[in-house]
Amino acid sequence: MGTRNPVTWLGSPAFPEAARTALADTQLRRNLRNATTTIRGRRRDAVGELPDWEQLRRAGEAIKDDVLHHLDRYLEQLEEAVTARGGVVHWARDAAEANEIVLRLCGDAREVVKVKSMATQEIGLNEALAEAGVHAVETDLAELIVQLGDDRPSHILVPAIHRNRSEIREIFRAAGLDPASDEPRVLAEAARAHLRRKFLSCEVAISGANFAVAGTGSVVVLESEGNGRMCLTLPRKLITVMGLEKVVPTWQDLEVFLQLLPRSSTAERMNPYTSVWTGVTPGDGPEEFHLVLLDNGRTATLADPVGRQALRCIRCSACLNVCPVYERTGGQSYGSVYPGPIGAILTPQLVDDPHDKQAASLPYASSLCGACFEVCPVRIDIPSVLTHLRAQAVEAKGRSAESVAMAAAAWVFASASRYEKAQKLGSLARLFARDGRISWLPGPGAAWTSSRDAPVPAREPFREWWRKNRG
Amino acid sequence: MASARAEILGRVRDALRDKPTAPPVPRDYVRSGEASVELLAERVAHYRATVHVVAEPDVVPLLGELLAGKRIVVPDGLAWDVPGMTALRDPLTVAELDAADGALTGCAVAIAQTGTIVLDGGPGQGRRALTLLPDHHVCVVRADQIAGTVPEALERLDPLRPLTFVSGPSATSDIELDRVEGVHGPRRLEVLIIR
Amino acid sequence: MKKVALFATCLTDTLFPATARATVRLLERLGCTVDFPLDQTCCGQVHFNTGYRAHAVDLAERFASVFAGQDAVVVPSGSCAGMVRHVQPDLGTVPPPTYELSEFLVDVLGVTDVGAYFPHRVTFHPTCHSLRMLGAGDKPLALLREVRGLELVELPQAEQCCGFGGTFAVKNADTSTAMLADKMRCVLDTGAEVLTAGDNSCLMHIGGGLSRLRTGVRPVHLAEILASTEEEPWAPETR
Ligand code: SF4
Numbered sequence: 001m002g003t004r005n006p007v008t009w010l011g012s013p014a015f016p017e018a019a020r021t022a023l024a025d026t027q028l029r030r031n032l033r034n035a036t037t038t039i040r041g042r043r044r045d046a047v048g049e050l051p052d053w054e055q056l057r058r059a060g061e062a063i064k065d066d067v068l069h070h071l072d073r074y075l076e077q078l079e080e081a082v083t084a085r086g087g088v089v090h091w092a093r094d095a096a097e098a099n100e101i102v103l104r105l106c107g108d109a110r111e112v113v114k115v116k117s118m119a120t121q122e123i124g125l126n127e128a129l130a131e132a133g134v135h136a137v138e139t140d141l142a143e144l145i146v147q148l149g150d151d152r153p154s155h156i157l158v159p160a161i162h163r164n165r166s167e168i169r170e171i172f173r174a175a176g177l178d179p180a181s182d183e184p185r186v187l188a189e190a191a192r193a194h195l196r197r198k199f200l201s202c203e204v205a206i207s208g209a210n211f212a213v214a215g216t217g218s219v220v221v222l223e224s225e226g227n228g229r230m231c232l233t234l235p236r237k238l239i240t241v242m243g244l245e246k247v248v249p250t251w252q253d254l255e256v257f258l259q260l261l262p263r264s265s266t267a268e269r270m271n272p273y274t275s276v277w278t279g280v281t282p283g284d285g286p287e288e289f290h291l292v293l294l295d296n297g298r299t300a301t302l303a304d305p306v307g308r309q310a311l312r313c314i315r316c317s318a319c320l321n322v323c324p325v326y327e328r329t330g331g332q333s334y335g336s337v338y339p340g341p342i343g344a345i346l347t348p349q350l351v352d353d354p355h356d357k358q359a360a361s362l363p364y365a366s367s368l369c370g371a372c373f374e375v376c377p378v379r380i381d382i383p384s385v386l387t388h389l390r391a392q393a394v395e396a397k398g399r400s401a402e403s404v405a406m407a408a409a410a411w412v413f414a415s416a417s418r419y420e421k422a423q424k425l426g427s428l429a430r431l432f433a434r435d436g437r438i439s440w441l442p443g444p445g446a447a448w449t450s451s452r453d454a455p456v457p458a459r460e461p462f463r464e465w466w467r468k469n470r471g
Numbered sequence: 472m473a474s475a476r477a478e479i480l481g482r483v484r485d486a487l488r489d490k491p492t493a494p495p496v497p498r499d500y501v502r503s504g505e506a507s508v509e510l511l512a513e514r515v516a517h518y519r520a521t522v523h524v525v526a527e528p529d530v531v532p533l534l535g536e537l538l539a540g541k542r543i544v545v546p547d548g549l550a551w552d553v554p555g556m557t558a559l560r561d562p563l564t565v566a567e568l569d570a571a572d573g574a575l576t577g578c579a580v581a582i583a584q585t586g587t588i589v590l591d592g593g594p595g596q597g598r599r600a601l602t603l604l605p606d607h608h609v610c611v612v613r614a615d616q617i618a619g620t621v622p623e624a625l626e627r628l629d630p631l632r633p634l635t636f637v638s639g640p641s642a643t644s645d646i647e648l649d650r651v652e653g654v655h656g657p658r659r660l661e662v663l664i665i666r
Numbered sequence: 667m668k669k670v671a672l673f674a675t676c677l678t679d680t681l682f683p684a685t686a687r688a689t690v691r692l693l694e695r696l697g698c699t700v701d702f703p704l705d706q707t708c709c710g711q712v713h714f715n716t717g718y719r720a721h722a723v724d725l726a727e728r729f730a731s732v733f734a735g736q737d738a739v740v741v742p743s744g745s746c747a748g749m750v751r752h753v754q755p756d757l758g759t760v761p762p763p764t765y766e767l768s769e770f771l772v773d774v775l776g777v778t779d780v781g782a783y784f785p786h787r788v789t790f791h792p793t794c795h796s797l798r799m800l801g802a803g804d805k806p807l808a809l810l811r812e813v814r815g816l817e818l819v820e821l822p823q824a825e826q827c828c829g830f831g832g833t834f835a836v837k838n839a840d841t842s843t844a845m846l847a848d849k850m851r852c853v854l855d856t857g858a859e860v861l862t863a864g865d866n867s868c869l870m871h872i873g874g875g876l877s878r879l880r881t882g883v884r885p886v887h888l889a890e891i892l893a894s895t896e897e898e899p900w901a902p903e904t905r
Contacts, residue, residue, distance in 0.1 A: 020840045035648040055500035065493035072483040085631070091476040141654060142645035158645050165646055184646040188654045195655065200565045218630040226603065226641035226656020233599040234565060244479070251630045255622040256500070258636075266644050269514065270585040273656060274636035275599075281633050284598035299482035305489055324827045328844045365838060367831025367845070368715060370798035390717030406713060410721035413676065413707040414728065423680050437877050447836035451843040452874030455681045458903070462674050462683035466702045470690070 005297055006095050006124035007350045009152065012335025014361035019329040028330050031164045036320075036327045042267035043318060043375070049269075050259070059256045061379040064312035067247055068302060074214040074247045075293065081217025085279025087289040094296050095123035098241060102206065105239050105290050106134050109204040113195075115221065115231045116140035117208020118156055118315055119241045119294055121337040122350075125206070136206065137198050139227035141191050148175040154331030154339060157265050157317040162330050188225075195227065205231035205286070209242040210314070211257060212291070215250045218278040219291065222261060222271045232275050238286040244298045245311040257314060260377035264316035297350030306388040310346045312378040319372035319382060325365055334362060341372035345385040354396030363389035405444075420463070427457040504619035506583050508664050511617050514586025518639020519652055520660040527665055530611065534575065537609060537661065541572035544605050546597025550577060551611065561597070568600060573607030574657075579634075581612045581664075582624045586639070588612060588662065589624060591632040599633055608657040610637070612664045668698045668775065671736040673729075673764070675746045675866075676708040678887075682866045684903045688893035689742045689767060695893075696775055705732045711749040714757075716833045723757045730759040738774065739764040742889045744796030744865045752799055766796060767889055768805040768864055778808045783896040785815030789858035790888075791849070791872065793865045794827050806864055806888055813891060819856040823848075830871035846875045853883055864888045 004010070012018060022028060047053050067074055079089040092098035102125060106112055112129070114120065114136045126136045126147075138147045145160035146153050149171040153159030160168065169182040172190055179190040207228065211220040219240060221228050232238060248254065262271045280289050302308045320326045320340030331339030335358050336347040344362040351359040363386045372382040394403065412422045432438045438454040440446070448454055508524055516522045525533055531551050539555035544563065559571055577595035578588045588610050590596045602608050618624040628634060641656030652658065670693060674686040693700050710725030729750065733739050739762050741747040747766035754761045771777055790810060796802040810818050829835065829845025836842075849872055853861050861876070861883055863869050873885030884902065894900035 016838050016840065019838060023840050023844050031647070039648045050501075052500040055497065058497050059500055062493055062496040065491075066496060069487065069491045069493055071487070072480050075480065075483070091479050093475050093478060097475060139655070140645070141643045145645070158648060160645060161648065168646060184643075184649060184651040185653065187646060188643055188651055192654055196569075199655070200569060213630060216630045224641070225643045225645075225654035227654070229599065229603050229635065230655055233603060244483075251625065252622075253496075255625045258621050258625075266650070268638070268650075269517075270582070270587045270636065270638035272518070272637065272639050272642045274634075276630060276634035276636075278631050278633075281592070284592055284600075284633050293479070295479050295482065299479065299486050302483065303486035305491065308486075308491075324829070324845050325838075325841055329841055363717075364834065365841075367794070367827050367829060367834045367842070369794035369827035369831070371794075371825075371827070374798055387715055387717065390715070391719040392717075394717035394719075402716075403718070406716065406718045406721060410713060410718070410724060413710075413725055416705045416707060419676070419707045426680065439878065444836065447839045448874070450839060451846065451878065452835075452871060453877040454874060455870055457681055458683045460683060462679045462686035463702070463704060465683060465687055466690075466704070470700075470702065471704075 003094070003096055005351050007122045007297065007338065007347055008336045008359055012358050014358050015333060015335070015365040016361065018333040018335060019365070022329045022333045027164070028162050029328065031162055032327055032330055035161050039267060039321045043264065043321065046263040046267040046269065050263070056256055056259055057377055057379050060260050060377055061312065063248060063253050063256060064378050067249065068245065068308055068311055071244065071247070071302065074249060075244060077214040078212055078217060078247050081215065082279055082291050085217050087217065087279040087291055090290060090292045092292055092294050092296070098123050098292055098294050098296065099125055099128035101292055102239055102241065103129060103132050103134065105237070106204055109134065111135045111137060111198070111202060112204040112206055113137050113139050113198055113202040113231050113235065114205070115207040115223065115228045116143045117241060118337060119208045119243050120206060121153065123241070123294065123296060125241070137195070139195050139199070139231060141188060141225060144191055145171055148172065152332055153337060155317060155320060156315050156338065162332070199230040199234055202235050204237045204239065205235040206239045206241065207231055209240050209246055210261065211254060212242060212247050213251050213254065214247050216278055218251065218276050220254065220274065220276050222274045224266065224272045226273060229273055229275055232277065233285045236286055237288040239290045239292065241292045241294055243294050261314055261316055264318040264375065264377040297352050300352040301346070301349040304349065307345070307349050307385055309380050310342065310349060310385060312380055313342050313346065314378055316377055318375040318377065322371040322375050324369060324371065325367065334365065341366065341382045345382055345389060348389055354392060360393045360396070363393060423461045429454070429457050501620060502622045504584050506617045506619040506623070508614055508617065508666055510583040511581055511586065511612070512664055514583060515639070515662050517586055520639050520662055523661070523663045524666055525663055530663060530665060533663065534609070538573065538575065544568060544571045544574040544601050546576055546595055546601055548594025549575065550595055565600065565604060568604035571605040573609060574602045574605040575609045576602055577611050578616060580624045580627050581617045582621060583617050584620050588637050589628060590635045590637065591628060593632070599635055602635070603656060606657055607659045607661070609661045609663070612662060614665055668738070669701065670698050670738045670740045670770070671701045671703060671733055673706055673709070673733065673739050673741045673746065674702065675741060675743045677870070678742060678866050681870070682887065685742050685866055685887040685889050688887070688890040689740070692780060692889060692893040693740065696771070696777065696780060703732050709746045709749045709754070711746055712832050714749065714753055726754040726757045726759045729754065730761050733762050736762040738770065740767055740770045741765070742767045742864065742887060743867065744793045744800055744802060745867060748795040748799035766800055766802055766864060768809055769800065769802055771809060772805040779812035780809065780892050782813040782892045782894055783815050784813050784891045784894045784900060786860045787817045787819060787858045788860045788862055788891065789819045789821045789853060789856040790824070791821055791828060791861060791863040791868060792824055793863050793868045796864050797825060802864070809888070809892060810862070816891070819858050822852045822855055828868050828872050830868045832867070835871060846871060850875050850879070850881065854881060858883060860884050860886050862886050862888050862891055
């Protein structure tokens with residue numbers, strides 16, 4: 001359909017620039033430091049409690065790989081099973097098509113309730129519905145905070161993680177909810193009161209899905225607050241938008257993910273509520289169930305043998321919480337609904353346009369420290385995918401000052417004698433030294449010396465010493 | 472519509488032209504675990520739910536104590552007849568459910584390791600809304616319903632039924648990633664485990 | 667007697683020769699015969715990590731031929747050892763058995779007490795690639811604990827990345843600096859006079875920050891501490 005993929009926000013600057021702004025936001029820095037520090041420790045405890053954590057991770061990885069390798073078969077199975085149980089399956093090639101389908105299914109409804117879902121954020125569903133006069137009410141507390149604050153999400157699990165309690169109270173006040181204090185319990189109460197009537201009266205609900213079982217057609221949503229249960233059971237019609245890759249082969253496979261996901265995301269043994277439904281159950285829950293299967297760049301991602309592992313992601317957000325870059329820049333710097341390490345590898349692949357400068361900057365938003373890989377419950381080797389995508393970005397960019405410098409360096413390193421000449425030439429940097437330090441370098445060196453002294457090149461490289469003493 | 476389906480499946484097959492293979496799924500993780508009343512009680516209490524461990528003959532008297540004088544939603548097929556409370560039975564509107572003081576149910580399975588109870592809409596549990604709208608959920612678990620681990624629990628469950636896994640009262644971690652209880656679902660969860 | 671080949675790494679060869687000299691001294695003291703193939707240059711890590719894969723392949727091939735036939739290559743750098751051992755095979759080359767220095771000492775030579783003497787208050791930064799790619803764990807700490815005179819202070823939040831990350835340090839200089847600031851704060855909190863690590867690249871970054879702010883904390887590579895003895899104690903290099 002040729003329209004841009006709304007997975008990135010129009011007009012977002014490239015990562016380094018966006019990060020510069022975020023790094024100067026002192027409140028943001030403090031909020032993120034507090035939140036990520038808390039959750040890291042709790043995740044470590046929750047995971048440490050299971051002696052078979054590594055086995056579970058390996059099983060999770062293998063199940064997801066099997067899914068990806070036979071995705072066509074599992075999707076067909078899923079469609080058949082859902083249909084057999086009274087559900088209707090729809091296929092959407094991209095965001096625009098998915099939005100159209102959902103809008104059509106909303107029928108006459110002017111207001112719909114929504115459970116937090118990354119897929120619907122990715123396709124910009126709320127905006128598309130609003131344009132057609134349908135108001136989508138976010139019912140997850142953090143989503144509600146973002147929606148009421150006319151803000152953007154900054155985390156895949158806790159979209160308002162960049163806000164602290166007093167900021168949230170202000171947002172609620174401005175929106176006419178009136179929390180008596182900034183106690184989290186009181187703020188949660190205010191959200192409860194605000195949404196109660198909508199739950200009881202809405203005719204249509206929209207959700208995402210954490211998993212869908214190909215063999216049985218069962219769809220699974222994990223949540224905490226009960227807003228999910230409200231949306232999944234009370235309205236007459238339920239529309240679920242799900243990325244293609246969320247399918248798992250069998251009911252038994254969930255025994256792995258129902259252990260991996262809660263401990264990795266909210267660091268609990270189990271999240272408060274998990275709902276499982278299969279098609280339509282007469283007398284219990286919605287009378288109509290629609291499942292929208294979303295591609296929107298996923299098949300393009302699947303086509304990359306290295307990059308496809310990003311589709312194993314179960315959106316737990318553990319990689320965000322441990323990421324030293326994310327902790328400092330926050331999620332909005334990534335310019336996408338998928339921030340952090342997973343965003344850095346997933347967003348550019350979903351965008352699938354190597355000339356999109358903002359998306360191409362994301363794989364560089366990492367020091368490659370590997371903390372993300374260490375915690376990922378489905379063992380996505382994020383650092384390897386990052387370097388892989390960097391190679392693609394380099395190829396797409398063609399000749400640049402950097403590529404010339406890199407080629408020159410490679411040429412120097414290709415011969416020991418050229419390398420030794422360069423060492424001698426490089427020792428000219430000694431000219432910049434004052435009192436045994438170099439605090440300023442010209443050109444590209446300036447990015448280094450803006451905050452760090454540079455080492456003064458030695459009078460004698462090691463190899464000279466070796467020649468004299470051991471050669 | 473058919474064309475989107477065909478096109479997506481075609482793209483998937485194209486994307487997999489390299490015929491990737493993966494080793495079989497290793498299932499060497501722990502399958503079974505302690506299925507004790509004590510462990511379940513400890514783990515449920517950890518979520519700040521109220522837990523009572525009782526002997527069979529004490530169930531009805533205790534329920535009577537807890538629910539006396541209250542308007543309690545009761546699903547069909549509940550094994551306990553509790554004196555002193557007003558039992559509300561389907562058909563009930565959402566407004567009636569919302570106005571009830573609580574709901575009393577059994578469960579299908581409980582998971583000791585994670586402190587979870589699972590409802591499957593069977594006898595004594597009812598449709599999902601019954602345990603959702605009332606602000607207080609009292610759930611009775613029999614010892615033989617306790618599974619040790621998540622894998623053991625899933626084995627006992629039928630995915631074709633509507634399932635709700637409940638681990639503690641409704642909660643949120645959305646404010647500063649700190650868990651607080653009580654949002655949309657029942658704010659009080661009370662679990663009676665029969666020894 | 668164990669024969670080893672030293673891969674000094676281009677960074678250490680050029681900018682931190684004292685580390686390479688110390689590595690030679692240390693290994694020889696422990697009874698090894700050290701060779702330094704003069705044809706060596708660079709493992710290709712910067713090229714690979716920045717996305718210049720073709721150059722990285724060339725350099726990996728070059729590395730494999732320069733070190734072909736060696737029983738053991740020892741590298742005083744966790745990230746370069748990681749590049750050789752974990753990345754180069756994916757680039758289609760077959761590197762010889764390669765060890766980061768502390769791994770070689772503890773796993774191959776089987777020593778933790780290397781007879782070192784270093785009378786200073788020291789804190790240790792584990793560096794991400796040693797920790798996560800190589801899984802070197804607390805081998806460096808085991809070595810440091812046996813050094814006479816050395817007062818080892820635990821670094822708070824030691825496992826957090828320092829923010830170097832190769833070209834990340836200049837491509838995302840602001841974020842890198844923010845990470846550096848927190849790492850420096852942790853280092854300063856220890857009251858150590860020396861910060862050590864198994865990788866001169868991270869030390870160059872953290873040390874560059876410590877120097878800029880005149881903190882009075884000096885970066886010293888692990889090899890230099892382990893090479894230091896009562897007879898021949900470590901002394902800062904004059905440049
Ligand atoms: S990449 Fe892994 S750690 Fe990150 S959100 Fe996805 S599953 Fe979780």
